[in-house]
Amino acid sequence: MHTFTFVLILLMLMVASFFFGRRRAVTVSKGDVRSLNSLPGYYGYYTALWCGIPALLIFTFWQFSESAVITNLVIAGLPEEVTLLSKQQLNLVINEIRNLVSDNIVASTISPEIAAAAERYREMQAISKMALFAVMMALGVGGATYALSRIHQQHKARNKVENTILIFLIACSTIAIFTTLGIVLSVLFEAILFFQAVPVTDFLFGLEWSPQTAIRPGQVGASGAFGAVPLFTGTMLVSAIAMVVAVPIGLMSAIYLAEYASPGMRALSKPMLEVLAGIPTVVYGFFAALTVAPFFRGWGESLGLAISSESALAAGVVMGIMIIPFVSSLSDDVIYAVPQSLRDGAYSLGATQSETIRKVVIPAALPGIVAGILLAVSRAIGETMIVVMAAGLAANLTANPLESVTTVTVQIVTLLVGDQEFDSPKTLAAFALGLVLFVVTLVLNVIALYVVRKYREQYE
């Protein structure tokens, strides 16, 4: 029986206790439901909650602690020469036992002690499962009985049920904070470990990036260099190309749509631009690597330019295409929000429509547009799939868009994909890069959101 069936049984128990609770309330009211403090259904919910919540809490706690408790018990039962082993060797033994328990293929021959330990492990698992079931059912039935015994005419069941729900709502709303906290802590923790091996200044100002560390001590040419400057310049180069494509096209599209386009054209083009925003980035990456990059290379050849097949240009242009709708929809919103009275004032002075837009509407909307562009930059910096598929892996320190560069996100992916151990600087470097990425995008976002909020207040 899978442990999740326990939850299913508990749910059924909860449904049953709902009906018991409601019937009890009706009985207590002696047929006159109006004499009750709350509607009878609330007494049902009250009973069901008492039945379910304690048992579910125990269930969750049990799931998290079961394996650790059993492992400790099994280790305690092992012969002394095993328990006195070093921590790593002990871990190997435990892994072997666990593999045996879950019927995985075990490489070496099994010593009788290990086999016995595995047998004990299995027994304890079975016992633990039965105990969990017994405890859950006891708590469920006990909770429901307790709740039933509390039901009387003046019992405020509704308030109690509603308070429980409110606590649940509050708990859910704190998830956002815990997510941010989780991101910061997980990235920071690993990054600090990394900075213990590699000094912060070497990382932030070093000019050479080659994260291959030696597998054997004394190996030649594999000392590992973690100077992230080439990654930062590569990221900036690709993002700059993207912005050169996205900002003019996005901004001019937004102006045209907001000021010139007929309602019919607006209704048609706006959703089509949004389609660009809805296309997954992996599709853009494929497009960049297989269509745009060869196109640029062929084009360069015919002009006598050597364009790398993983050029920053191809990745940047495609990223720009991806960001166009982002810039245009944000600018469109702020341009739309500029009050009509400003435009009317300019027209009455004899300005043409384009003069009105350039001299009045754009300056009025500028803070919002700048904020939109900042958000777009943060998007470009954090974009991963396009650069992973279309930009290179070699860390070149160059400003030439025709050469191949690598970016922060590309390196995070290359360092972390595949098997990894958590104690080598190579893996930890990825978290340090992640920390930089998080901080930079966070700063950009905070500034942008602040500007937008300020701007909104101006015209409200």
Place this chain on the structure above:
Amino acid sequence: MNELVPPKPKTIDLVNASLAKRRASERLFRGIGLISIMMALMFLFMLFYSIVSKGYTAFRQTHIQLEVNFDQQLLDPAATRHHDVLSSADYSSLVKASLSKLFPDVTSRNEKRQLHGLVSAGAAYQLRDMVMADPALLGQTLQLWVPADDDVDMLIKGHIDRDGPETERRLRDVQIAWLDQLAAQEKLSLKFNMLFFANGDSREPELAGIWGALMGSIYTLLVTLLLSFPMGVATAVYLEEFAPKSKWVDLIEVNINNLAAVPSIIFGLLGLAVFINFMSFPRSAPLVGGLVLAFMTLPTIIIASRGALKSVPPSIREAALGVGASKMQTVYFHVLPLATPGMLTGTIIGMARALGETAPLLMIGMVAFIVDIPSDIFDPATALPVQIYLWADSPERAFVERTSAAIIVLLGFLFVMNALAIILRKKFERRW
């Protein structure tokens, strides 16, 4: 002194003189705007054209017709019809035998190997599955269509230049001659590519399919939906309907807005560090992928749900409170039902984004080469966009069309989800 003072120019003359120039600049500005939109739309068109033109051929696959004799002597000499005997029998020699029957004059070892290379390794699996499903086939002879090798497929679809030098081609001249012979006998044909929709990943392009990745995506999205929808709605309800104005609530709001703009790869790092490294959840599992994507889509759902709750007019709440409903009852029985369509729209759009997301899944190891179809949320799996990424990296020419075809399928799903969201919005949109 009668010096001629030039008459002071009138304003209207100045205006008239500059008018032509101003009109020209007006036209230019307007033209640039139009060109910008056209360029953006052209990029969209180019993107779709390049994907569809590369990918549509993958939905049909070259098959070769063979006359297969299910030789009892070879497959099950003792006539046991036992499961193990049938499943481990040598089906590839059946394929080889029927190929030799088609071309009896091929005798040298080398040529034989080239001949057998025309048919996919999947042909033997197909025969095995047929016999396993119906052991009565033993001893019979059937005309069957079996999948051809990917090089043959590429040749038929015109991606291999048959006139180029032989050494630069993946198919030898003699193989092409055999294929022409088969084509002349109408034993070579493009058929609907069922394997593409039924198989998991494979190193052989002609056998690689998206079903495994699709199931992985479905399990992942299921976890995401089950977590992010209730939590997102609960958060939105609390912030919109119950939360007092306080520093704490401000902090929550700032956090939500920031999370919406955090790069997705950072969520991958979170998943790797917390779920896999710290809590030792299984690697590559849809469970972890779903958790990570749930955190990522939560802000989208919260923001959309808050918008939906905001658009319910206060009069509804006041009326409910006025007849004695509690705050919770008001929200549950009156506000939520009215806000549900808007919340669902936001959720579908969030799910569509999650479906297309790749980077965080790479971080938590859903990028392995996985042939088996996942059967629950703990099985190792990939997702559809990750499969696209993996295939895009493969060198074989045949994977290019498969990648594009997988993209077409993915875009199809996204299209359906977004259309659903739009229909929902149109249908239930209310102006108060």
